[in-house]
Amino acid sequence: MVFEGLMHITLGNIVMICVGLILVYLAIKHEYEPLILLPIGITAVLVNLPLTGLTEPPYGFLYLVKHYLIDTEVVPLLIFFGLGAMTDFGPMIADPKSLLLGAAAQIGVFVALLTALLLGFNLKEAASIGIIGGADGPTTIYLTVKLAPHLLAATAVAAYSYMSLVPLIQPPIIKALTTREERRIRMKQLRPISKKEKILFPIVSMITVGLLVPSAAPLIGMIMIGNLFRESGVVERLSKAAREELMNIVTIFLGLGVGSTMRAETFLTYKTLLVLGLGVVAFAAATAGGVLFAKLMNLFSKEKINPMIGASGVSAVPMSARVVQRLAIEEDPENHLLMNAMGPNVAGVIGTAVVAGVFLSMLGG
Amino acid sequence: MVFEGLMHITLGNIVMICVGLILVYLAIKHEYEPLILLPIGITAVLVNLPLTGLTEPPYGFLYLVKHYLIDTEVVPLLIFFGLGAMTDFGPMIADPKSLLLGAAAQIGVFVALLTALLLGFNLKEAASIGIIGGADGPTTIYLTVKLAPHLLAATAVAAYSYMSLVPLIQPPIIKALTTREERRIRMKQLRPISKKEKILFPIVSMITVGLLVPSAAPLIGMIMIGNLFRESGVVERLSKAAREELMNIVTIFLGLGVGSTMRAETFLTYKTLLVLGLGVVAFAAATAGGVLFAKLMNLFSKEKINPMIGASGVSAVPMSARVVQRLAIEEDPENHLLMNAMGPNVAGVIGTAVVAGVFLSMLGG
Amino acid sequence: MVFEGLMHITLGNIVMICVGLILVYLAIKHEYEPLILLPIGITAVLVNLPLTGLTEPPYGFLYLVKHYLIDTEVVPLLIFFGLGAMTDFGPMIADPKSLLLGAAAQIGVFVALLTALLLGFNLKEAASIGIIGGADGPTTIYLTVKLAPHLLAATAVAAYSYMSLVPLIQPPIIKALTTREERRIRMKQLRPISKKEKILFPIVSMITVGLLVPSAAPLIGMIMIGNLFRESGVVERLSKAAREELMNIVTIFLGLGVGSTMRAETFLTYKTLLVLGLGVVAFAAATAGGVLFAKLMNLFSKEKINPMIGASGVSAVPMSARVVQRLAIEEDPENHLLMNAMGPNVAGVIGTAVVAGVFLSMLGG
Amino acid sequence: MDINTIITGLYITGIGIAIVFSVLSILVILVYVLKQTIYKPAEKTGKKEIGKTKIRVEEKPAETRKPRRETDPKLVALLSAAITAFNEYKASTLKKYGVFKDFPELARLLPLAGVLFKSKIKVSFGGKDIIVDVEELPNNMYKVGVGGKTYIVNYSIQQ
Amino acid sequence: MDINTIITGLYITGIGIAIVFSVLSILVILVYVLKQTIYKPAEKTGKKEIGKTKIRVEEKPAETRKPRRETDPKLVALLSAAITAFNEYKASTLKKYGVFKDFPELARLLPLAGVLFKSKIKVSFGGKDIIVDVEELPNNMYKVGVGGKTYIVNYSIQQ
Amino acid sequence: MDINTIITGLYITGIGIAIVFSVLSILVILVYVLKQTIYKPAEKTGKKEIGKTKIRVEEKPAETRKPRRETDPKLVALLSAAITAFNEYKASTLKKYGVFKDFPELARLLPLAGVLFKSKIKVSFGGKDIIVDVEELPNNMYKVGVGGKTYIVNYSIQQ
Numbered sequence A, B, C: 001m002v003f004e005g006l007m008h009i010t011l012g013n014i015v016m017i018c019v020g021l022i023l024v025y026l027a028i029k030h031e032y033e034p035l036i037l038l039p040i041g042i043t044a045v046l047v048n049l050p051l052t053g054l055t056e057p058p059y060g061f062l063y064l065v066k067h068y069l070i071d072t073e074v075v076p077l078l079i080f081f082g083l084g085a086m087t088d089f090g091p092m093i094a095d096p097k098s099l100l101l102g103a104a105a106q107i108g109v110f111v112a113l114l115t116a117l118l119l120g121f122n123l124k125e126a127a128s129i130g131i132i133g134g135a136d137g138p139t140t141i142y143l144t145v146k147l148a149p150h151l152l153a154a155t156a157v158a159a160y161s162y163m164s165l166v167p168l169i170q171p172p173i174i175k176a177l178t179t180r181e182e183r184r185i186r187m188k189q190l191r192p193i194s195k196k197e198k199i200l201f202p203i204v205s206m207i208t209v210g211l212l213v214p215s216a217a218p219l220i221g222m223i224m225i226g227n228l229f230r231e232s233g234v235v236e237r238l239s240k241a242a243r244e245e246l247m248n249i250v251t252i253f254l255g256l257g258v259g260s261t262m263r264a265e266t267f268l269t270y271k272t273l274l275v276l277g278l279g280v281v282a283f284a285a286a287t288a289g290g291v292l293f294a295k296l297m298n299l300f301s302k303e304k305i306n307p308m309i310g311a312s313g314v315s316a317v318p319m320s321a322r323v324v325q326r327l328a329i330e331e332d333p334e335n336h337l338l339m340n341a342m343g344p345n346v347a348g349v350i351g352t353a354v355v356a357g358v359f360l361s362m363l364g365g
Numbered sequence D, E, F: 001m002d003i004n005t006i007i008t009g010l011y012i013t014g015i016g017i018a019i020v021f022s023v024l025s026i027l028v029i030l031v032y033v034l035k036q037t038i039y040k041p042a043e044k045t046g047k048k049e050i051g052k053t054k055i056r057v058e059e060k061p062a063e064t065r066k067p068r069r070e071t072d073p074k075l076v077a078l079l080s081a082a083i084t085a086f087n088e089y090k091a092s093t094l095k096k097y098g099v100f101k102d103f104p105e106l107a108r109l110l111p112l113a114g115v116l117f118k119s120k121i122k123v124s125f126g127g128k129d130i131i132v133d134v135e136e137l138p139n140n141m142y143k144v145g146v147g148g149k150t151y152i153v154n155y156s157i158q159q
């Protein structure tokens, strides 16, 4: 009865416990997205101990978390809501063409989707893998739960891990695709944004995207409601709750729920390795897509943009904007691009949500 | 598949989107109960975008919120719990006759109920409409969910809107029913209340009301438990959680849940307009009831009360007490009635809960 | 219809209302575990008012709380999670033999179990009663819900009440079993603990206990995940949420849920009285077990330990450690044992969780 | 519109008004009973206090008055000094007996805590020694008693 | 790997890229419309402010500058004095009219509160009288206007 | 009461006590292993520190000591001045490069933020120039290094 755990442990369990511990190590030692990867990692350790019943229906605690909070999409949507209450769309409103760079970076999603299809994944799986390239954890989870729930752990871990690795993945790609002269292009400072614009933007974009891509409405709706709470200035209690109390609680459950899917039986397949590999492809292609599109825009516009800010179309807010800032300063210490890069950065969140909506409407919800 | 939203939008949807935007506008620009009306308004916009699936069972996000949190009465009861943790019954304990003024204002509920019956509403609908006159948002929602769920959006919006309009609705009625002399009556300062009285009051009133009107016990029980947490002084962590963390989170879900019922199909009926109209009748009659009963009390008591404080029997804490304070100062800058008006104000909350209990026990739960 | 409550009240209800009021009184006046006993007490009052429907399926509010949050073990596990985020295992890591004292105090659990069997309780009931001696409220609730749900109110109230009474129960037993010389034994100061040890301890102990006693894994897993959040230093947002926002909210629901089981029909039996009596036996035997085992250890080890710290193996963190500190100072004002007693104190939490796991695996979950 | 419905409505109205007035009247009585049984002793002191307050209010016309001497910036400095000394005393005591810095948090968060410190501190200030009572409260708050008055201070400069 | 799947994948890719670019392009247009209809007046002042800032930045090389005169410790003392006087005024007013100390909390927490105080206070400071505007905000915050500037002060010493 | 039940109870008791002691003994061993593999270097410094502490405690009798010079009100003023200068430097830098005031919040709240500022600041204080290290922390907290010591300061007067 007791001590049975030792006898039932499989090699797979041991491997997964090590995987979990590696995530914990990376989260603590290198601070790779610790808010997500630490809970996921330690939960992965826990669910690979045999016979605990934690993930078993109908009353295993982690089963309850997964079934009622993740499978229903409650958690990813509330996280989007909280992100809305945290996000300042100002830099994007000040420089609307950054929206196009946010769209361009979605090319990475499709590159990864096509590559996944070539590797034998089916359409729904390939879409869930592709969306990793959007670099938005909650969107990835939202879409994978609906299209390919068996890949949830793999896509979620990939999305959040590579978000931490943005400072390693992006710079070589950016440098390879730009000349030194291009990296030294200075951009003009962003105009200040009035409160009215900030209030109207979430309303307008919610209606527009909701009408054009109804399946993206839950994601876009929640982020924009959160953002309206933030910008309205009249519901600070709720805005704070959205981005703090509720966000923190929901993040805990996200980690527990996603981590609970990392059981050896389901996670240790060659597919997982492929997903992790494709995730890098997705991030790299998204970066390239953004940079190249920025160069394309320079061909047609008089006022040149620094093509590096295209790389920030990969959301991973605010990491990829900081990568651009760092690279810009390397070439010219007076060239601060942080705020110019924040525009494509937040636009990328909207772009990925739109793509997720397209996938949902074309591949069935 | 995509862009379909545009083709499925109805005129009703467009009207409702405008209604939602008006609520958002009033909440932000004029701060009309922004904590409730902003979430309701923006959610109304969202749910009137076609084909989003947000309100569809079994997994639409807003369906889940509505079905599990509003329809079960979890949210209104937790809000009552939080209100208890916020409310100081001291002014009412110091001046017990203010309880009678809180009872008198309930006359507005019955006036509106009878008017609604005359206009063709059935008994359950009429009761839900009448309770708007109690000026307690959560009580209105609690009762409507049980008696006439199809009217939820209309009664909730009416209750919260008119609470914001108290400073416009009440003054002309008060002035019409009182002489200048009456409005200048000064009242003696309230005695201080001992901690023991404050602790015993919620216990005593919970037992009393619970025994006499069992169907009011959930509402009264939750507000009084919250108040005991507050007054006991030994569970500050829980009291704070009740009135802050939990309250904020629950308020968010209240707004989302109620807003999600504002779909064109169910909201855009002549009944909604009648409900909104009857809401004004209810508030006005409640105000008049309180003032006239105060005048009646003056006929029999030696120590005169300022009849304006009867108007504060309409809960809308603390707006109607502030209205009275303002009117009093207009006539006599030294006549501060704020605390005297707070007594009927909080008593009105108890009164309305009792009336809701009576309706539930007589009209079936 | 109304006023019916008065006619349906039973003598049992009246007794239970008084019991509830006594708990409220003890919580407020003497601060006996007010965070738990105040909510339980006032809820006991509320649910013994007749005809309120609060505990009735499918939509009674307290039924919902009990059914979805307590019966699923969600609340006790989240409380363990929060306790982990609050607990400093440092004193125990600094002095590992304190783990043995934490084990020794579990003897009280088995003494109470055997006594309960002699008094005619069945095995599952006896185990739930015995675990009271572990002095861990959430563990007691967790086990009772699984093994003997009809005893939930009795064991929960006993566990939390006696935790408050530790300063009364323990001193006479400690004094009776130790000589003055023993009580004057000084212990060396604890070594400082490195951050690495603090981070590795929850991981190592989760894996170890989880493998050896799988049925203890939910409890141990949640407390250790919470502790890892705390010690990692990289997820302070989540750690704070675990021990504050989430903890406070969950504690409210624990009180409401447990209190709702204190209805006259189920609580007022001779079994309840026996449970309360056996609870004292359990606490006393646990205290004696810890002290005597410490004396036994002194027979074999060169470096003597003060046997009083064995009494702190009864968890009741940090009360029993403070009891030891106080008794030590009585004999020798310079003999501060607080931190030495904290080791067995937190070890007792682990020990009781292990015992609960053993019970679950042997008596069916 | 149905006449029977209207009649039921009138019936409900009658019953409803009767019940709400009777229930709230019973509460009126109970509140009076509470006052009679509990409030007696408090009442006297209460009245006194109101009287005293009135006098104070009258002697100082609102809106144009100087800050009180006792609460001027010097007090802030004195309170800071006292809390600093108190914290030093506490830290040395805790270290002496091997109590880790985490302990207060643990103690505060678990039920029935109480390992918060309390001490009399002598502070040299402005040339003379002042005895101050300092008591820890949760969340960086301190209760400081000086010269017969008690201040609650939120002090968050930590060394 | 199935050729039909690949073709569908290419189709989805085409549609997807088309939609994401068209939706975000529409947003670009709407943001421009917003700017045109709303932003006009604000734009001018905005540009001015940027200009002013640049000048200020240049005249003071970063990292080696002195604290500004207006925000030195004296200001802290003045703000403390003003808030103390304001709180005394408020307390006396509340007591005068029987307003209990709990009221502000109640008012703040319920929707549409607003019973927070606001007043002009005269403070004697450094030999001269200064008129200060003090306005309460929730959570022990105060908005203090003095000499044309406004400070948000968190003041938590309570007596 | 059934004899079989009692026997089962005794059996459970035996097994239970055996398991709880063996599991916790294994934890004892693992904690020792942790200590051996990890703790070695830390142990030495740890012991030193305890010794030092003891000496300090004995030279200053508790409960009757003066506030330390370094933490007197002047320090509060110095810290205020340093943070003010730091904030001015930060504000000018942010404005210069068009960084909006909202940005720090965004950065702090999203995972892996890190756009908090850090700088050396020269403060003129009491006639001489002092170099102070100031680093922003979330929630209006600042880490201020001055004269080899580090202070965590909660500074919430915002202009």
Ligand code: NA
Pocket (backbone or CB within 6 Å): A133, A134, A135, A136, A313, A314, A315, A316, A348, A349, A350, A351, A352
């Ligand atoms: Na993205």
Ligand code: NA
Pocket (backbone or CB within 6 Å): B133, B134, B135, B136, B313, B314, B315, B316, B348, B349, B350, B351, B352
């Ligand atoms: Na009311």
Ligand code: NA
Pocket (backbone or CB within 6 Å): C133, C134, C135, C136, C313, C314, C315, C316, C348, C349, C350, C351, C352
């Ligand atoms: Na224990």
